[in-house]
Amino acid sequence: MKKIAIYPGSFDPMTNGHLDMIKRGLRMFDELIVLIAYNPHKSFLFSVDERIDLVKRVINGLDGVTVDSYSGLLVDYAKKAGATALLRGLRAVSDFEYEFQMALINRRLNRDVETVFLMTSVRWFYTSSKLIKEAASLGGSVKGLVPDLVLEKLQEKFNNR
Secondary structure, three states, X not given: OOOEEEEEEOOOOOOHHHHHHHHHHHHHOOEEEEEEEOOOOOOOOOOHHHHHHHHHHHHOOOOOEEEEEEOOOHHHHHHHHOXXXXXXXXXXXXXXXXXXXXXXXXXXXXXXXXXXXXXXXXXXXXXXXXXXXXXXXXXXXXXXXEOHHHHHHHHHHHHOO
16 A cells, blocks of 8 residues: 655745655655645735646656645545645744644544654755745845745746836
């Protein structure tokens, strides 16, 4: 039986930290679904379609990874996809508190889905999509923190504002 995990997030934008988690997740699971959050009540820099396209293009060539989006309960999507694990990255203690609460509610909603936490690689410890967007919007260089394609798209977004 295939071990399928879901790596959920906004990926707005995708970072090299996200890519690192995907590659590490593939060592543990046969299949990894990168699930892009869709929440009509939040504002994002990139649309869902843009985020799907960017992630697909960045992971092109990685076997075992698919990309999708979903706006309902994560555990409902997991059941439909046949996934038994949710992959989450932890950077700091502040991440843990939120992630721990999410893991507990997901466990309550569906006991067949486990949450697997991976510590972020030291290299990407301080990297977050929010900080990258903020730095890029103010003209700071985020080269090396995001895949080159994402860097290009960030520059386009902020140069067009």
